[in-house]
Amino acid sequence: xxxxxxxxxxxxxxxxxxxxxxxxxxxxxxxxxxxxxxxxxxxxxxxxxxxxxxxxxxxxxxxxxxxxxxxxxxxxxxxxxxxxxxxxxxxxxxxxxxxxxxxxxxxxxxxxxxxxxxxxxxxxxxxxxxxxxxxxxxxxxxxxxxxxxxxxxxxxxxxxxxxxxxxxxxxxxxxxxxxxxxxxxxxxxxxxxxxxxxxxxxxxxxxxxxxxxxxxxxxxxxxxxxxxxxxxxxxxxxxxxxxxxxxxxxxxxxxxxxxxxxxxxxxxxxxxxxxxxxxxxxxxxxxxxxxxxxxxxxxxxxxxxxxxxxxxxxxxxxxxxxxxxxxxxxxxxxxx
Numbered sequence: 052x053x054x055x056x057x058x059x060x061x062x063x064x065x066x067x068x069x070x071x072x073x074x075x076x077x078x079x080x081x082x083x084x085x086x087x088x089x090x091x092x093x094x095x096x097x098x099x100x101x102x103x104x105x106x107x108x109x110x111x112x113x114x115x116x117x118x119x120x121x122x123x124x125x126x127x128x129x130x131x132x133x134x135x136x137x138x139x140x141x142x143x144x145x146x147x148x149x150x151x152x153x154x155x156x157x158x159x160x161x162x163x164x165x166x167x168x169x170x171x172x173x174x175x176x177x178x179x180x181x182x183x184x185x186x187x188x189x190x191x192x193x194x195x196x197x198x199x200x201x202x203x204x205x206x207x208x209x210x211x212x213x214x215x216x217x218x219x220x221x222x223x224x225x226x227x228x229x230x231x232x233x234x235x236x237x238x239x240x241x242x243x244x245x246x247x248x249x250x251x252x253x254x255x256x257x258x259x260x261x262x263x264x265x266x267x268x269x270x271x272x273x274x275x276x277x278x279x280x281x282x283x284x285x286x287x288x289x290x291x292x293x294x295x296x297x298x299x300x301x302x303x304x305x306x307x308x309x310x311x312x313x314x315x316x317x318x319x320x321x322x323x324x325x326x327x328x329x330x331x332x333x334x335x336x337x338x339x340x341x342x343x344x345x346x347x348x349x350x351x352x353x354x355x356x357x358x359x360x361x362x363x364x365x366x367x368x369x370x371x372x373x374x375x376x377x378x379x380x381x382x383x384x385x386x387x
Contacts, residue, residue, distance in 0.1 A: 052085050053084055054087070055117075096131075118147045121149065222254075226254075258304065322365040326349075327349070335348065341379055
């Protein structure tokens with residue numbers, strides 16, 4: 052049986068070019084491609100088992116033929132291509148490549164050609180990766196944050212009053228998703244502004260309760276019944292300032308946690324560094340300063356990478372920087 056194998060990008064022209072080349076080659080041999088196997092938009096660095104190529108290899112039997120555009124379609128790593136060829140040789144499966152004009156089977160010449168080509172392909176890939184890393188390092192030194200913004204397209208602008216309401220609801224124990232539904236915002240918007248807030252104490256995790264006999268407990272919704280208490284009664288008592296001495300409670304204090312599972316899932320984080328003042332960092336960013344300019348204002352013991360990572364790792368600061376100082380960095384590159 053004769054198979055046509057394609058590994059293509061999302062570019063439709065590339066798909067058609069490869070397929071047309073394989074068909075023309077088969078026609079010149081008076082063959083008919085009986086089945087097509089395609090890996091669409093899949094990197095050649097992925098193992099064959101994670102591609103349709105792996106399915107094709109298991110499907111092939113002794114005497115079958117695989118026709119592909121070029122050897123690099125099989126893989127971009129030397130050892131990977133060699134393992135594919137070794138498998139095909141052991142199972143007496145022939146591989147024909149159109150552009151390279153290789154006939155790869157169970158012979159020494161095929162092994163040498165495959166090795167040489169794969170080695171060249173890997174060297175080329177390594178050089179491309181090296182140049183990419185060098186270019187990204189230059190952009191980083193210029194003050195450009197690498198990577199995509201954190202869900203900035205889903206973040207709506209809200210007033211200070213609405214932001215204060217979000218903080219109050221969260222501190223009273225309402226989840227981010229519930230606040231989002233109540234205020235008709237995306238939950239990412241709610242999480243973003245809670246992370247941004249300087250007054251937000253954290254998500255209400257429960258209450259620290261002290262009894263007159265000296266006993267202290269940490270009350271949550273999950274363990275309230277274990278202590279013979281109703282969580283809502285304790286919550287209402289704290290909110291309304293009720294005296295709970297009739298059941299032996301001396302003092303009720305809310306217990307907040309700085310992060311929640313919802314925060315972690317959406318990466319709403321605040322950076323921390325013992326030598327970096329966050330308020331001062333925010334003022335630098337809001338004044339459209341670039342990272343190199345900000346670093347020049349820091350103490351000598353704080354490195355450029357520490358400043359960069361501090362801004363990059365902070366949800367609010369990184370989004371604001373992309374709208375301010377980073378635009379200046381990019382405009383300088385264009386003019387340059």
